Structures are given as C-alpha cells and as structure tokens.
Amino acid sequence: MELCDKTIHELNGMLSKKEILPSEIMNSVLSRMEKTGGFRSFIKVFPEQALELAVRQDSAPVKGALAGIPVAVKDNMCIENKETTCASHVLKSFIAPYTATAVLKLLGAGAIVIGKTNMDEFAMGSSTETSFFGKTLNPWNKDMVPGGSSGGSATSVALGEAIGSLGSDTGGSIRQPASLCGLVGLKPTYGRVSRYGLVAFASSLDQIGPFAKDVEDAAILLKAISGYDVKDSTSVNREAPDYVTEMKKEIKGLKIGVPEEYFSDGIDEEVGSCVKKAVKDLERCGAEVKNISLPHTEYAVATYYIIATAEASSNLARYDGVHYGLRENAGNIIDLYKKTRSVGFGDEVKRRIILGTYVLSSGYYDAYYLKAQKARTLIKEDFSKAFDDVDVIITPTSPTTAWRIGEKTSDPLKMYLSDIYTISANLAGIPSVSVNCGFSGGLPVGLQLQAAHFNETVLLRAAYSFEQMNDYHKKRAFSGK
Amino acid sequence: MKVDKKLVEYLANLSRLEFDDTKLAEITGQLEEIIKYVEKLNILDTKDIEPTAHILPLKNVFREDKISPSIDRNKIFKSSPDSDNGYFMVPRIIEE
Numbered sequence: 001m002e003l004c005d006k007t008i009h010e011l012n013g014m015l016s017k018k019e020i021l022p023s024e025i026m027n028s029v030l031s032r033m034e035k036t037g038g039f040r041s042f043i044k045v046f047p048e049q050a051l052e053l054a055v056r057q058d059s060a061p062v063k064g065a066l067a068g069i070p071v072a073v074k075d076n077m078c079i080e081n082k083e084t085t086c087a088s089h090v091l092k093s094f095i096a097p098y099t100a101t102a103v104l105k106l107l108g109a110g111a112i113v114i115g116k117t118n119m120d121e122f123a124m125g126s127s128t129e130t131s132f133f134g135k136t137l138n139p140w141n142k143d144m145v146p147g148g149s150s151g152g153s154a155t156s157v158a159l160g161e162a163i164g165s166l167g168s169d170t171g172g173s174i175r176q177p178a179s180l181c182g183l184v185g186l187k188p189t190y191g192r193v194s195r196y197g198l199v200a201f202a203s204s205l206d207q208i209g210p211f212a213k214d215v216e217d218a219a220i221l222l223k224a225i226s227g228y229d230v231k232d233s234t235s236v237n238r239e240a241p242d243y244v245t246e247m248k249k250e251i252k253g254l255k256i257g258v259p260e261e262y263f264s265d266g267i268d269e270e271v272g273s274c275v276k277k278a279v280k281d282l283e284r285c286g287a288e289v290k291n292i293s294l295p296h297t298e299y300a301v302a303t304y305y306i307i308a309t310a311e312a313s314s315n316l317a318r319y320d321g322v323h324y325g326l327r328e329n330a331g332n333i334i335d336l337y338k339k340t341r342s343v344g345f346g347d348e349v350k351r352r353i354i355l356g357t358y359v360l361s362s363g364y365y366d367a368y369y370l371k372a373q374k375a376r377t378l379i380k381e382d383f384s385k386a387f388d389d390v391d392v393i394i395t396p397t398s399p400t401t402a403w404r405i406g407e408k409t410s411d412p413l414k415m416y417l418s419d420i421y422t423i424s425a426n427l428a429g430i431p432s433v434s435v436n437c438g439f440s441g442g443l444p445v446g447l448q449l450q451a452a453h454f455n456e457t458v459l460l461r462a463a464y465s466f467e468q469m470n471d472y473h474k475k476r477a478f479s480g481k
Numbered sequence: 482m483k484v485d486k487k488l489v490e491y492l493a494n495l496s497r498l499e500f501d502d503t504k505l506a507e508i509t510g511q512l513e514e515i516i517k518y519v520e521k522l523n524i525l526d527t528k529d530i531e532p533t534a535h536i537l538p539l540k541n542v543f544r545e546d547k548i549s550p551s552i553d554r555n556k557i558f559k560s561s562p563d564s565d566n567g568y569f570m571v572p573r574i575i576e577e
Contacts, residue, residue, distance in 0.1 A: 333574050
C-alpha cells in the first residue's frame with residue numbers, strides 16, 4: 001500500500017515514529033495524481049507550493065493533529081491569494097483576499113492544502129456535472145457520476161490524490177458523494193463549523209464538513225475545524241469534545257431508530273439490504289433497534305427546493321459584474337448586470353435563481369416560501385420527537401448507487417429527488433454522517449446516521465462501531481490501472 | 482399554478498437574467514414541473530405552525546464596536562473587472 005492510500009491516523013503514527021517524512025507523503029500524493037488522470041477531482045492543484053511546505057516540515061516538524069497531511073478543499077472556500085471559482089464562469093479571475101476559517105484551522109493543525117476541488121456550480125447539483133470546468137468521474141467506475149455537489153472533494157480522497165478533504169453540505173453535498181464514492185462524509189450540526197469564507201449558497205442550510213477514508217479520520221478532521229468564530233455569527237460557542245477518544249467507547253444500550261419512510265418506493269433493493277444488514281451489525285454490538293416514523297419525510301424535497309432556491313436567489317444577487325469576477329460590458333448598468341449573469345451562470349444555477357425569485361415574489365411569498373418554512377418546522381419536530389426515544393437514526397444515504405453520467409441532467413426534478421434521504425438533516429440542522437456499508441455491482445453503498453443537535457459524538461461512536469465489524473473502509477478505488 | 486413564458490420573462494427580469502426563445506421554452510416547462518411538485522406542501526395543515534427560518538435559538542448577535550484592521554483595499558481591487566483610483570467603474574448611470 002502506498003502512503004497516499006493510508007489514513008491520517010496511520011500516517012500520524014508513522015510520522016511520530018519518524019518512519020516517514022512529510023515530503024514522502026506529499027510525493028506519494030503527487031505521483032498518484034499523475035497516474036489517476038482524467039477523473040477531474042481538482043480545479044486547481046498547487047504541487048510546487050505543497051511540496052515546498054512539506055519539505056519545510058521535514059526539517060522543522062510542526063505540531064498538530066494534521067501535521068504533514070495533504071488535504072484538498074472544495075473550490076467554494078476562500079484561500080488567500082488563490083482563485084476561488086465555485087466551478088462557475090462568473091467568478092472568473094476572482095482571487096480571494098482572505099482565507100476561510102475552516103481552512104485556517106486545517107493549516108493551524110499542520111495540514112498542507114494541495115488543491116481546490118471540482119464541484120457542481122455554486123454547489124447546486126447532485127452529480128458534479130454542472131461544473132464550468134467539466135464533469136468529475138466516479139473513482140470506482142468512470143462511466144458513473146461521483147455524486148455531488150462536493151464530487152471532487154470525494155474523488156480526490158477516494159483516489160489517494162489527497163488524504164482528507166473539506167466539502168460543504170446544503171442538502172447532502174458531502175454525504176451523498178461520500179456514499180457514491182465509498183468514503184466517510186460528515187455534515188456537522190448547523191453552527192458547529194464556521195462558514196466564514198465559504199461562498200454562500202443557502203445560508204440557513206450550508207455547513208462545512210470533512211471527507212475521510214474512515215471514521216477516525218473524519219473525527220480528527222472534524223475536531224480540527226470545529227469551534228466558535230467571531231466572524232460567523234451563526235457559529236456556536238460550544239466546546240468540541242475529543243471525538244477520537246469519545247467515538248471509541250462502546251455502544252451497548254445505544255438506541256437506534258430505523259424510520260420506515262426511508263425504505264419505501266424508489267429505493268434500490270440491494271441498497272436497502274446493505275443498510276438492513278448494517279442495522280443487524282449494530283444490534284450485535286449491543287445497540288437496541290427500534291422502528292420509528294418520521295411522517296413528514298415525504299415533504300422534505302419540496303420544502304428544501306423552495307427554501308434553498310429562495311436563499312440562493314438572494315445570495316447570488318451579488319454576482320453582478322461590478323466588484324469582482326466576470327464582467328460583460330454593456331451600454332447601461334442594467335444590461336451589464338443581465339449580460340454578465342446570463343453569460344456567467346450555467347443552466348442549473350439560472351433555474352434555481354428563477355425558482356427562488358418566484359417563491360419570494362410578491363403574491364407568491366406566503367403560498368410557497370412561508371409554507372415551506374412551516375413545513376420545515378414539521379420536519380424539524382419529527383426529528384425532535386424521534387430523538388426523545390432514540391440516540392441515532394439509521395437510513396440509506398442515497399436511494400441508489402452511482403448512476404450513469406448524463407442520466408439525470410435533462411430532468412432536474414429527477415436529479416432533485418436523488419437527495420431525498422439527505423435533505424432532512426439540513427432542514428433540521430442535525431449532524432449526519434455517511435459511511436460505506438457494502439458494494440452493489442462494484443459500486444459503494446452508503447449508510448447514513450443522524451443524531452440530535454451537537455451530538456456528533458454519538459454519531460461517530462455508532463459509525464465507528466459499525467466500521468470495526470466490517471472492512472469496506474479498507475477497500476481503495478484506485479488499483480493502478 | 483400555470484407557468485407561462487410571460488411569467489418566466491418577468492422572473493428573468495427580476496433576476497437580471499436573459500434567455501433566448503429555446504431556453505425560455507425549456508425553463509418554462511421545467512419550472513412548471515418543479516412548481517407542480519412543490520405544491521404537494523399544500524396538503525399539509527400548517528395553520529398553527531410557526532415558520533422556521535433557521536434552527537439556532539439566536540436573536541441578535543452583537544460584538545463590541547471596536548476598530549480592527551480589515552482587508553487591504555488594493556487586494557480587493559485586484560479582482561475587480563474595472564476600477565480607477567479606489568473606485569469601482571460602471572457605465573454611466575445618471576443621464577446628462
């Protein structure tokens with residue numbers, strides 16, 4: 001096994017025993033990038049700078065949970081003096097004047113950023129097919145999508161082009177690609193991680209989180225990026241526990257809820273049986289399993305696509321060709337706005353701006369936007385009631401494994417419905433993680449775990465217990481072919 | 482709700498977007514389908530339900546009104562499509 005296929009905790013051990021140097025890890029990752037080719041995990045890579053920083057750490061080792069670890073960052077997070085494109089033409093030549101807090105925290109822990117990853121334009125999509133820079137391919141099968149919107153952050157880790165990465169999750173954009181690429185992907189509680197420097201899509205739903213090869217790595221990354229930030233008024237001042245120590249405790253007596261609504265129509269049979277087998281595994285670890293109901297699940301996609309597009313239409317008003325990014329010149333200012341936005345945004349982004357503008361427009365606000373905000377309350381209450389009875393809720397992450405490239409691009413609604421199992425966690429603001437729970441037709445299947453607000457500890461504990469009983473997380477997508 | 486081209490043109494103008502006729506027809510059809518789908522919320526009885534804007538129990542978040550350094554202005558203008566001596570340049574807005 002090459003160094004780039006190892007986990008953060010394995011590399012940490014080797015580094016501390018002085019068996020390897022940071023530059024050896026970096027060289028391993030860089031040479032892997034040359035071999036993978038064509039998956040399009042990255043929009044931009046910084047090989048010279050990354051290697052230079054690694055070599056510097058060889059002679060002057062730094063302290064930190066991520067010392068010497070090459071990480072990738074989704075291209076909707078700002079890094080000072082680097083382009084931040086959100087995979088959109090409209091942000092052409094935008095150089096970020098500051099660094100996102102989550103990225104600063106990674107750097108503070110000793111990590112080295114190796115590049116910015118590909119994504120759906122402005123994180124709007126479920127397949128990483130809407131990027132202005134081209135589609136990312138699934139690491140297990142190049143004919144398939146990697147999921148989205150954080151597709152590049154997923155594939156980079158799955159292929160060994162980075163050891164860990166950051167993505168953002170508004171409706172499943174970390175968990176769903178993690179599921180489709182066979183990784184651990186975690187969306188923290190809303191407020192757990194600062195979003196300062198994350199380009200806003202839907203501000204009441206967006207959250208930054210890690211991609212990792214296993215649960216322990218996800219716990220290390222989560223600990224590194226968590227915490228209050230005065231620059232994000234929605235970040236919560238609450239100490240993040242030592243996740244790695246906490247997650248290793250046993251789960252005897254842990255109550256697990258299995259909601260019937262997540263196993264109904266539209267779920268692939270093999271996905272369903274992998275998840276049910278995972279529930280049995282957890283039962284064998286001493287967990288108690290209960291059937292529960294989340295009755296408003298059916299309304300989650302509709303609620304989400306009203307709220308998320310409304311917020312997006314407002315957030316994306318700033319791309320007007322005046323202060324930064326693309327400008328298409330015109331004789332007057334209104335035409336300048338229109339031309340810039342029409343040339344700069346792709347189809348999916350335009351569709352969502354139009355839908356968001358509609359649900360917020362005079363005469364329709366109450367019927368759509370306010371109605372969706374009330375439906376959101378019902379969905380949130382479903383979870384609060386469920387968490388009175390159980391500690392963790394277990395579901396599939398995605399109704400199917402990865403689908404063929406192009407299969408859903410002409411039917412936006414069909415694409416939206418692929419997020420059906422991940423969206424509720426964003427609406428309710430709860431933490432949720434996807435872990436690999438098997439393969440179907442050579443493609444990974446994801447198990448989704450959800451817990452109450454700020455209960456990442458119990459979430460990771462259940463995920464870790466499951467992982468200890470299986471070796472799906474030890475499989476690597478890249479075989480050298 | 483019937484979605485027609487006229488409505489999409491109206492929304493496009495509000496959104497400062499432009500579509501050619503082919504795109505306009507395509508987006509009209511897609512918008513109609515999506516809106517029909519989201520109208521399933523109408524079945525829900527939400528009479529006494531409070532809306533949720535976000536999930537945190539936050540009111541106003543204040544900080545001390547203290548002066549602290551901000552991002553260097555020249556750095557900001559580096560990404561600007563057109564600027565002049567500390568100003569963002571746009572086409573003339575006020576008619577002569």
